[in-house]
């Protein structure tokens with residue numbers, strides 16, 4: 001069902017922390033500001049980014065056995081935002097770093113589906129509460145991070161795996177983004193299948209035209225003009241025993257993968273010239289045929305992103 005995201009943002013932003021269960025949204029949001037500082041009117045994480053527009057089209061019909069989503073039956077329109085991870089105002093494009101891609105997808109029958117992904121393959125910690133503690137340990141520095149790591153072994157596995165990855169500089173369009181959290185596909189019979197998904201470049205790995213600290217936008221515009229910026233939505237079905245509610249646990253071994261859809265970018269523009277800046281990329285806004293998993297991090301992300309958009313837009317007034 002289509003819902004006004006903006007109305008949700010404003011009403012959730014107004015909720016007192018006590019109504020939000022154990023996670024204190026305002027306090028969690030403040031941890032980002034303590035670590036990165038405040039860029040007024042901008043997001044407090046994934047602060048630097050730009051807008052990308054395009055279409056999502058179905059690819060492999062095999063996904064229809066698992067999901068009745070309109071994402072897989074017709075052409076949807078997409079407003080996306082690509083970003084550097086982290087809350088610094090102006091990280092350099094010409095240095096390797098973690099990236100993000102968020103998408104607001106409007107289906108042919110006017111359903112909404114929102115996605116927000118990172119380049120990380122799995123999360124450094126199991127819970128939202130631990131993530132906020134990690135941010136505060138990083139803000140405190142040195143021994144605080146060591147103490148945090150000693151109490152949270154998932155961080156060691158995260159660092160070992162991600163530290164060994166290829167650090168070649170790639171533009172946004174040459175990069176794979178991962179859901180990290182799990183979701184359910186739901187078919188017409190109501191059967192639920194747990195999965196994670198990725199958006200993988202479906203063509204060239206992203207030709208680099210010329211590098212400088214702000215080259216990402218013009219690079220993508222050049223590649224779109226050259227006719228080839230697209231990503232495949234690759235759905236990975238969970239095997240029995242895979243962690244559904246813990247994004248710090250990697251799914252290893254053979255898995256069934258379905259190339260369910262393709263996102264083809266048709267234009268890229270700055271936030272000032274585009275339509276992505278005001279969007280709340282709430283990962284729990286899903287089209288029919290999907291459901292959030294039991295992972296409590298999804299609900300926390302929903303609350304904290306709503307809080308962020310309320311604050312950011314009020315600063316722009």
Ligand code: HEM
Nearest residue numbers: 043044045046081100101102116117118128179180308309
């Ligand atoms: C407890 C875990 C997490 C917390 C507390 C958190 C927090 C945040 C915050 C505060 C923002 C800025 C929102 C705003 O001010 O509008 C943000 C943006 C974002 N987050 Fe998260 N995040 C979490 C997990 C994740 C995960 C697991 C992913 C993806 C795998 C992710 C992907 C993104 C992306 C792509 C954006 C930028 C969206 C855009 O371009 O607007 N986050 N996050």
